Amino acid sequence: MLRAHTVEQVRTAEAALLARLPEGALMQRAAAGLAYAVLDLLGGGYGRRVLLLVGSGDNGGDALHAGAVLARRGVQVEAWLLSSSAHEGGVAALRGAGGRIGTPGPTGRLDVVVDGIVGIGGRPGLRPDAVAALAHVAGVPVVAVDTPSGVDVDTGEISGSHVTADLTVTFGTHKVCHLVDPAAQACGALQLVDIGLDLPEAPVEALQAADVAALLPRPAADAHKYTRGVVGVRSGSAAYPGAALLSVAGAACGLAGMVRYDGDPAALDLVRAAHPEVVGPGRVQAWVVGSGSDDGAEDALRAAVADGVPIVVDADALAFARLTRGRPAVLTPHAGELARLLGVERADVEARWLEHARRAAREHDAVVLLKGRHTVVARPDGRARVTTTGTPWLATAGAGDVLGGLVGALLATGLDPFDAASVGSWLHGAAATLAAQDGPIVASDVAAALPDLLATLTTR
Numbered sequence: 076m077l078r079a080h081t082v083e084q085v086r087t088a089e090a091a092l093l094a095r096l097p098e099g100a101l102m103q104r105a106a107a108g109l110a111y112a113v114l115d116l117l118g119g120g121y122g123r124r125v126l127l128l129v130g131s132g133d134n135g136g137d138a139l140h141a142g143a144v145l146a147r148r149g150v151q152v153e154a155w156l157l158s159s160s161a162h163e164g165g166v167a168a169l170r171g172a173g174g175r176i177g178t179p180g181p182t183g184r185l186d187v188v189v190d191g192i193v194g195i196g197g198r199p200g201l202r203p204d205a206v207a208a209l210a211h212v213a214g215v216p217v218v219a220v221d222t223p224s225g226v227d228v229d230t231g232e233i234s235g236s237h238v239t240a241d242l243t244v245t246f247g248t249h250k251v252c253h254l255v256d257p258a259a260q261a262c263g264a265l266q267l268v269d270i271g272l273d274l275p276e277a278p279v280e281a282l283q284a285a286d287v288a289a290l291l292p293r294p295a296a297d298a299h300k301y302t303r304g305v306v307g308v309r310s311g312s313a314a315y316p317g318a319a320l321l322s323v324a325g326a327a328c329g330l331a332g333m334v335r336y337d338g339d340p341a342a343l344d345l346v347r348a349a350h351p352e353v354v355g356p357g358r359v360q361a362w363v364v365g366s367g368s369d370d371g372a373e374d375a376l377r378a379a380v381a382d383g384v385p386i387v388v389d390a391d392a393l394a395f396a397r398l399t400r401g402r403p404a405v406l407t408p409h410a411g412e413l414a415r416l417l418g419v420e421r422a423d424v425e426a427r428w429l430e431h432a433r434r435a436a437r438e439h440d441a442v443v444l445l446k447g448r449h450t451v452v453a454r455p456d457g458r459a460r461v462t463t464t465g466t467p468w469l470a471t472a473g474a475g476d477v478l479g480g481l482v483g484a485l486l487a488t489g490l491d492p493f494d495a496a497s498v499g500s501w502l503h504g505a506a507a508t509l510a511a512q513d514g515p516i517v518a519s520d521v522a523a524a525l526p527d528l529l530a531t532l533t534t535r
């Protein structure tokens with residue numbers, strides 16, 4: 076599991092460790108990890124040129140100490156001190172190793188810029204001196220120390236200017252900004268350096284392949300189709316039969332023991348032709364409702380609620396999400412649908428993904444799966460998981476229908492709504508990547524890739 080902690084949690088853990096270690100030891104650990112990450116990126120030391128952008132705090136101190144390690148490896152290191160003060164020990168170490176302190180201005184060839192302007196002590200946005208310095212080095216690969224300077228570390232929000240990094244080297248644990256968009260997009264690749272922090276439960280996390288493999292339901296030796304769970308799909312309509320086909324394609328991934336389709340008769344004929352194993356109405360352990368339901372969404376949701384089983388509330392059914400309040404449910408809006416649900420602008424949701432997903436989860440007393448580049452799955456108590464699998468090719472019509480069906484299948488097997496939503500979202504993204512292989516895909520390709528993906532996970 077990749078865990079992201081708040082600044083306050085990191086500070087508390089840091090204080091406990093600082094009290095036990097000799098002075099400067101923690102920064103040395105961080106700086107060594109940072110220096111080796113930069114050396115990796117450079118592909119060597121001797122003759123390379125690195126510029127450090129250094130702010131007033133320990134983030135700049137990390138950059139300076141890493142610069143000293145690099146200088147001793149033959150890297151030409153220059154530091155620009157962007158504040159009236161800078162970490163004294165770091166400046167002395169850099170000078171002692173042969174690095175130099177320079178003044179911002181045009182530079183010759185540079186191989187890497189190290190952003191040590193601010194880390195977890197920073198306020199959002201950059202000051203004018205930092206903006207001017209960055210303008211001199213536009214186009215040079217950037218390694219951010221701990222966080223890309225200027226982003227909001229605890230929320231992943233961006234207001235004002237910020238550094239856009241190619242690689243972010245962080246210490247002790249991930250921070251929320253490393254996972255949650257739009258800040259996550261400014262991080263580039265992520266590298267975590269263990270510095271020995273002892274941390275509490277994380278408020279935000281990201282499942283990894285091993286976590287998904289551990290959570291995936293596997294049939295018991297004496298399983299039959301009913302004990303494995305039956306998922307019912309109430310989606311699609313005469314006007315939108317494709318939604319029925321795609322929801323069923325997601326639900327029929329093989330995780331649940333059986334799929335029932337309970338919708339428009341015309342759509343049922345198409346579903347049966349494509350999925351002969353799908354059966355008609357009957358008892359289920361979870362419902363998937365709303366995609367392409369047209370004006371039948373409210374009735375379909377009421378009928379599902381009456382069954383008292385967990386429900387995936389998608390698309391047209393989201394307008395009636397109040398019907399599932401307090402029941403086990405996963406709401407699966409995209410940003411526009413969540414904006415309508417909360418009565419805010421879409422741009423507000425896209426600026427503050429985590430806040431809005433959490434608010435919707437709290438207000439609807441349900442798990443909310445807010446679809447985006449980095450999908451956020453939030454529980455009513457605020458705990459959240461971010462999905463980091465996926466590909467831009469997944470932005471294609473009908474992909475959400477497949478996701479809804481897949482999450483429904485996971486609910487039917489008995490996973491709780493938070494696990495079902497986050498595992499389903501992870502699988503959906505990974506299946507899309509598998510299907511795309513860097514080329515275009517359509518939604519049915521994502522469903523078709525699920526069995527191969529699941530096979531690699533269940534045999535782990």
Ligand SMILES: NC(=O)C1=CN([C@@H]2O[C@H](COP(=O)(O)OP(=O)(O)OC[C@H]3O[C@@H](n4cnc5c(N)ncnc54)[C@H](OP(=O)(O)O)[C@@H]3O)[C@@H](O)[C@H]2O)[C@@H](O)CC1
Nearest residue numbers: 089101102105132133134193194195196197198200202221
């Ligand atoms: N925690 C850990 O376990 C470890 C932490 N370590 C490292 O320490 C880092 C945190 O260091 P930190 O606490 O000194 O804060 P930091 O981010 O350097 O900011 C300092 C000062 O910057 C200023 N400032 C504020 N906003 C600004 C802005 N937008 N633009 C410009 N300046 C701004 C403000 O001062 P002001 O100028 O307002 O007086 C503020 O006080 C952490 O990210 C990691 O790299 C590792 O060494 C080891 C383990």
Ligand SMILES: [K+]
Nearest residue numbers: 190193220222
């Ligand atoms: K930084």
